[in-house]
Amino acid sequence: MAKSELKPCPFCGGSARILRLRGGKYCVACSSCGARGGAVWVKDWHDTPFVAQGQAAKLWNARNEMIGG
Template sequence: MSEIKLKNCPFCGGEARITTNGTYNRAIRACCTKCHASGGLVMLSAEYAAADIAAAEWNQRTDQSPKARWTREDVTSYDGETIKNGAAVCGRCKKAFFMPTDTFDYCPNCGARMDEEAQP
């Protein structure tokens, strides 16, 4: 197997490593050790080097991250209480995150960099 070099995380800049997934370790993926962002699962097989494929998928990216901005919406807690503006919603992927403030500089789901001037 060739020496595998992984780029740093495109979201937080953390170091990435190849990890196994599942009880029986039948698949691997590249994963950030800091924010835990991960690439897609690659099934282990005798026919090819799964680690090389996982690394290639992790390292494949554009030079510029997409831009978006947070919007706020109400969220209902498990006990039925409505929390005004309790969820931050990514303007790119529309995924909602329960957080009291918009402290993330990027979306943990799609990786978009938050920019106040980006279209919602």
């Protein structure tokens, strides 16, 4: 799994990490408080987890900006 640049949690400032969920989904979650970003599925047209992980990181970072982190 490639490292993506993840911003700290907008709620507690904790570090974030990419999680693999059931059903071929990925999301980013805070290691401290457990806050989660949106889930992204590995799609047939990407067929690589790397793309889904990058999209999950983008969702997390965009959510962080919207909250003011």
